[in-house]
Amino acid sequence: MSTGTLKGRHGNATLMVDAATLEASCVRQIRGFLDHPAFTNPVAIMADSHAGAGAVIGFTMRMTPKVIPNVIGVDIGCGMVSLELGSDLRVAHAQVDTFVRAHVPFGFHRHSRPQLDPETGFPWVLLNERAEAVVAVLQQELGLKARPPNYSLEWLDAKCAQLGVKLNAVLTSVGTLGGGNHFIEIGESERTGALWVTLHTGSRNFGKRVAEYWQWQAEKHQAGHGKENWLAQVAALKARLAPGPELGKALETARLAHVEAGGGVAKGLEWLSEEDLPGYLFDMLFAQVFASLNRQTIGEILLQALGAEARDRIESVHNFVDFDDLMLRKGAIRAYAGERMIIPFNMRDGVLLCEGRSASEWNCSAPHGAGRAMSRSEARRTLQVDAFVAEMEGIYSTSVGEATLDEAPDAYKAPALIEAAIAGTAVVVDRLRPIHNLKASDEDTQ
Numbered sequence: 001m002s003t004g005t006l007k008g009r010h011g012n013a014t015l016m017v018d019a020a021t022l023e024a025s026c027v028r029q030i031r032g033f034l035d036h037p038a039f040t041n042p043v044a045i046m047a048d049s050h051a052g053a054g055a056v057i058g059f060t061m062r063m064t065p066k067v068i069p070n071v072i073g074v075d076i077g078c079g080m081v082s083l084e085l086g087s088d089l090r091v092a093h094a095q096v097d098t099f100v101r102a103h104v105p106f107g108f109h110r111h112s113r114p115q116l117d118p119e120t121g122f123p124w125v126l127l128n129e130r131a132e133a134v135v136a137v138l139q140q141e142l143g144l145k146a147r148p149p150n151y152s153l154e155w156l157d158a159k160c161a162q163l164g165v166k167l168n169a170v171l172t173s174v175g176t177l178g179g180g181n182h183f184i185e186i187g188e189s190e191r192t193g194a195l196w197v198t199l200h201t202g203s204r205n206f207g208k209r210v211a212e213y214w215q216w217q218a219e220k221h222q223a224g225h226g227k228e229n230w231l232a233q234v235a236a237l238k239a240r241l242a243p244g245p246e247l248g249k250a251l252e253t254a255r256l257a258h259v260e261a262g263g264g265v266a267k268g269l270e271w272l273s274e275e276d277l278p279g280y281l282f283d284m285l286f287a288q289v290f291a292s293l294n295r296q297t298i299g300e301i302l303l304q305a306l307g308a309e310a311r312d313r314i315e316s317v318h319n320f321v322d323f324d325d326l327m328l329r330k331g332a333i334r335a336y337a338g339e340r341m342i343i344p345f346n347m348r349d350g351v352l353l354c355e356g357r358s359a360s361e362w363n364c365s366a367p368h369g370a371g372r373a374m375s376r377s378e379a380r381r382t383l384q385v386d387a388f389v390a391e392m393e394g395i396y397s398t399s400v401g402e403a404t405l406d407e408a409p410d411a412y413k414a415p416a417l418i419e420a421a422i423a424g425t426a427v428v429v430d431r432l433r434p435i436h437n438l439k440a441s442d443e444d445t446q
């Protein structure tokens with residue numbers, strides 16, 4: 001059930017969280033979206049929402065023809081995968097920790113050589129099949145005609161050149177975790193006692209390059225709709241019409257047309273031209289598959305480290321364009337009936353395994369986690385390492401200390417708040433209580 005609505009010049013947002021729990025900067029970002037001509041479809045804001053770098057986290061809306069790359073942001077396809085390991089496994093924590101850190105690069109680090117044969121290890125056939133489906137959706141839903149790329153190693157090589165990144169850097173990023181809130185966690189099922197391993201990562205630097213390149217294209221597209229152009233229109237109208245109601249009406253009509261064309265929009269919220277939009281979406285599709293392949297590769301390394309086989313697998317993605325329902329989800333996951341999903345809380349409180357409810361009021365979505373209660377800088381400034389260590393008692397981790405203080409449990413919203421809020425969109429089927437947690441340290445980010 002929603003807790004309120006925010007209304008703007010162009011759209012409305014349903015809040016799935018008490019507005020009083022949202023920081024002022026988050027509310028400003030939401031209102032900025034609703035006053036923007038790209039946000040005309042119903043918006044649902046998730047319970048874990050907080051202000052992000054240029055776009056609000058916990059945002060969902062069905063795609064319009066005005067697509068802003070910064071809304072999804074730089075970690076395209078970021079998500080979680082949980083693998084069930086069974087209940088008869090015994091974890092040698094120190095040995096596992098050492099093995100994982102030796103075989104999965106954390107932070108900014110990459111592998112010394114590709115972990116997959118780029119010709120056969122990438123799902124090129126699947127990508128090309130999905131591209132054809134995207135073409136059909138764009139034509140049917142948005143009236144856009146597009147020619148799909150021919151995904152291949154040659155395509156990726158050319159794309160890397162376009163994005164300004166080396167092909168080898170992309171290939172050696174497959175099987176790498178990253179830093180920040182990305183993690184690997186072994187947890188125990190509350191319902192069955194089985195062990196699961198969960199990991200959180202995305203498309204690494206490739207997704208970042210895609211987002212930055214296409215936002216740059218959007219900025220160039222709308223450069224012609226800037227202040228100078230608007231002032232010239234005003235001057236021309238004033239030269240042609242005498243002061244009075246007719247001039248006032250003409251100025252208002254021109255203003256609305258100027259905004260609709262992209263004039264006067266906030267920096268960083270420029271949208272792509274109709275010609276550029278398909279290119280972004282096809283790069284988005286590849287980055288999403290790349291992110292899933294990254295998680296799959298790490299998962300195989302983890303299974304090797306644990307001497308286990310995966311008995312079950314659940315994956316949830318939270319920064320993406322969903323080409324099934326054309327929903328934009330930024331810090332939000334799919335939540336359809338019959339589909340399972342993962343909602344993590346923090347290093348101490350573990351993970352919820354859920355099933356969706358297909359709740360239209362929620363845009364058939366759910367929170368992607370607990371959401372930050374304080375910024376990283378605030379967490380480093382106000383939280384104490386001793387308290388962090390005490391909160392993690394009973395959970396094996398070599399990642400608890402000054403370097404990860406901004407990831408301490410108290411930096412996130414209370415799990416009870418999130419769990420109570422999601423009742424309308426998700427059914428909790430199990431909980432994974434953490435017994436081992438790994439994150440990047442300072443050394444990994446040098």
